[in-house]
Amino acid sequence: MNLAERIKSLPSSPTLAMSAKVKQLRAQKIAVVDFGLGEPDFSTPDCASKAGIEAITAGFTRYTPSGGIKELREAIAEKFRKDACLAYDVSEIVVGCGAKHVLYSVFMALCNPNDEVIVPSPYWVSYPDQIQLAGAVPVFLPRCRDDNYQFSAEQLDKVTSERTVGIVLNTPCNPTGAVYNEKTLEAVAAWAVKHDVFVVFDEIYEKFVYGAKHTNIATLDSMRDRTIVVNGVSKTYAMTGWRIGYAAGQKHVISAVENLMSQTTSNPNSIAQKASIEALKKGDESVRNMVEVFSSRRGVVLAELQELSGFKCSHPLGAFYFFPDVSHYYGGEIRGRKINNSVDFANLLLDEAKVAVLPGCVFGDDNAIRLSYVTSVDNIKKGFKQIKEVLG
Numbered sequence: 001m002n003l004a005e006r007i008k009s010l011p012s013s014p015t016l017a018m019s020a021k022v023k024q025l026r027a028q029k030i031a032v033v034d035f036g037l038g039e040p041d042f043s044t045p046d047c048a049s050k051a052g053i054e055a056i057t058a059g060f061t062r063y064t065p066s067g068g069i070k071e072l073r074e075a076i077a078e079k080f081r082k083d084a085c086l087a088y089d090v091s092e093i094v095v096g097c098g099a100k101h102v103l104y105s106v107f108m109a110l111c112n113p114n115d116e117v118i119v120p121s122p123y124w125v126s127y128p129d130q131i132q133l134a135g136a137v138p139v140f141l142p143r144c145r146d147d148n149y150q151f152s153a154e155q156l157d158k159v160t161s162e163r164t165v166g167i168v169l170n171t172p173c174n175p176t177g178a179v180y181n182e183k184t185l186e187a188v189a190a191w192a193v194k195h196d197v198f199v200v201f202d203e204i205y206e207k208f209v210y211g212a213k214h215t216n217i218a219t220l221d222s223m224r225d226r227t228i229v230v231n232g233v234s235k236t237y238a239m240t241g242w243r244i245g246y247a248a249g250q251k252h253v254i255s256a257v258e259n260l261m262s263q264t265t266s267n268p269n270s271i272a273q274k275a276s277i278e279a280l281k282k283g284d285e286s287v288r289n290m291v292e293v294f295s296s297r298r299g300v301v302l303a304e305l306q307e308l309s310g311f312k313c314s315h316p317l318g319a320f321y322f323f324p325d326v327s328h329y330y331g332g333e334i335r336g337r338k339i340n341n342s343v344d345f346a347n348l349l350l351d352e353a354k355v356a357v358l359p360g361c362v363f364g365d366d367n368a369i370r371l372s373y374v375t376s377v378d379n380i381k382k383g384f385k386q387i388k389e390v391l392g
């Protein structure tokens with residue numbers, strides 16, 4: 001049986017592949033320090049878990065409206081009001097099976113064949129593939145560490161063509177941890193208005209900022225109606241397995257997304273919807289605790305990285321990732337292994353140091369690796385000790 005062309009070139013998610021590799025090693029009783037994960041190592045807030053259990057016992061286990069129940073959409077609207085002074089009607093909010101599914105549905109709703117969507121690089125792994133699945137073309141806008149991954153109107157103009165229909169922004173950023181400043185966001189806003197294009201604004205790490213300010217681009221002049229804001233409960237409330245994400249934007253776009261969902265997923269999980277309402281309403285304290293812990297771990301990782309002279313690092317102000325440049329080691333040999341790229345380097349760390357990281361090539365930068373700090377300080381120290389033993 002022949003496979004469709006769109007699937008033949010589609011790689012599986014490299015982040016999930018690394019996590020499977022770690023699980024395999026652990027099944028063989030090999031201890032691995034995992035800096036590869038992209039999910040908080042915290043429990044779902046009790047209030048959310050209890051609401052999930054109550055939903056089951058109350059029999060709230062049937063189909064719901066495709067774009068999520070009204071009560072959840074209202075809680076999301078309230079969140080936007082509280083966090084960003086943005087007013088959305090419930091008809092301007094849609095809930096899907098995780099932010100990943102919502103993003104895919106948004107690209108499917110907004111892109112025609114051969115449209116171009118700008119993707120600032122390094123980028124979250126799924127954007128280019130999702131844009132391609134929607135028939136469009138991802139056009140990369142290179143950003144660099146020395147500019148703290150900000151970019152200017154001139155850089156944007158260089159990658160804009162008559163086929164450009166929009167841009168996807170992610171701040172705080174996976175994998176760099178960078179947080180867009182107002183100057184960058186204002187440049188994007190002015191550009192979007194000038195070219196009459198959309199902005200998909202993925203703020204899934206919005207709460208994870210360390211001394212930086214997160215700004216939602218929809219709050220800038222003339223931007224509310226050309227922005228589709230995407231967010232979810234996965235990272236904010238340590239609810240990755242519950243699979244609830246959402247988008248807010250113009251009603252006709254949101255209706256189109258909901259329509260697509262009605263034909264693909266029917267609805268997001270009913271129990272998870274009830275749990276998410278409680279998380280959004282009462283989860284603030286657990287978020288604060290989590291961010292405090294991440295902030296102190298971030299300091300530990302920064303200090304460790306500064307001891308590794310071969311690692312060039314920025315000071316990420318958000319998310320829970322570092323994205324150091326390790327190209328210093330390329331062209332050389334370590335423990336009898338040739339190191340020529342980020343995959344070689346990640347494999348070296350996994351096989352020799354028993355530390356899992358992700359190769360930067362999957363995020364569009366082969367000179368870097370992604371390290372996450374969703375593990376205890378003891379584990380972080382242990383992991384770096386093992387890395388230093390291998391790198392000498």
Ligand SMILES: Cc1ncc(COP(=O)(O)O)c(C=O)c1O
Nearest residue numbers: 038098099100124174232234245
């Ligand atoms: C930037 C970014 N957007 C979206 C997602 C998807 O989140 P969810 O688990 O809600 O699908 C992730 C998950 O890693 C992410 O890093």
